[in-house]
Amino acid sequence: MHEALPEESLRAETIQWGDLTWVNIESPTETDTKYLAETYHFHQMALDDCLSRKQLPKLDIYPGYLFFIFHFPVYDKETRIASKRQWSAFVGDNYLVTLHPSELKTIDALFRDCQTSEESRKEYFSNGSGFLLYHILDRAVDSYFPVLDKIMSLMEDIEDVVFDEEVEAAKELSILRRDIITQRSVMFPTRAIFIEMENKLKRFSKVDVTAHYNDLMDHTNKICDTLDEAKEIIEVFKDTDYTLATYRINRVTRLLTIFSSIVLPFILISSLYGMNVVLPGGIDAGKPVTFIVLLLVMGVIASVMLIFFRRRRWI
DSSP: OOOOOOOOOOOEEEETTTTTEEEEEOOOOOOHHHHHHHHHHOOOHHHHHHHOOOOOEEEEEEEEEEEEOOOEEEEETTEEEEEEEEEEEEEEEEEEEEEETTTTTHHHHHHHHHHOOOOHHHHHHOOOOHHHHHHHHHHHHHHTTTHHHHHHHHHHHHHHHTTTTTTTHHHHHHHHHHHHHHHHHHHHHHHHHHHHHHHHHHHHHHHHHHHHHHHHHHHHHHHHHHHHHHHHHHHHHHHHHHHHHHHHHHHHHHHHHHHHHHHHHHHHHHHHSSSSSSOOOGGTTOOOOHHHHHHHHHHHHHHHHHHHHHHTTOO
């Protein structure tokens, strides 16, 4: 008989202040989604989306609550490339439920802050679940600026590398370009969700959130504009590196071609007189002075070719 596998423990943590409850679930499992289905009666499709890692950012409207899926980039210092992380939120009249992977430290940090500080609970919980979600998003967006600064710093470094003939810049350019593409694929759909969500969250906020979400949009627009600028710059660097690499290859090819052209008369004459056939002026004919004459002839030909190449500005 097969032994039944033990059920995974519930990972949901709860903070309640006034009439608002924040349920935070880090690295959710099916046990957690079952708990949410039984407690809050969320739609099963939305709960399935919480466990999926292939969802696009979106806002779904259900009777009595809103369901959000957000993406956020997590930067890996070893590979120097960001990867997408998905997190979800349910917003109701008197609750906020967040489900996120362990890599998203900003959500967990705010949750711990509210756990330990009465003042923080009062600040974040007093104005409804919509306003609490704003604070989570605001912290997440603010935490992105150091990553953006790192990208711009790498852009400055890569500029020096591109114009350094001693360093191969192709790999560095490819890594940075891939990272920028990933960042854009995360932040641009997120901006679209922010635009849509402002009006939807007013019913879940006790204060006017327009000014707050305008500020959030300003930060997000700044991020997207900077990523646009970074994309344009990295494309210019890529084209420049390709052009310079092609120029260096052509320069080497040109020098090798010139060298081959100069050596060709030597090879031709030496090949003729190297055959096992007695030729006029050859060593076998008993006139060694001819060898010196041949050397002079080849030297004159090489000199004429060098002068010709120089006048043509090929060397």
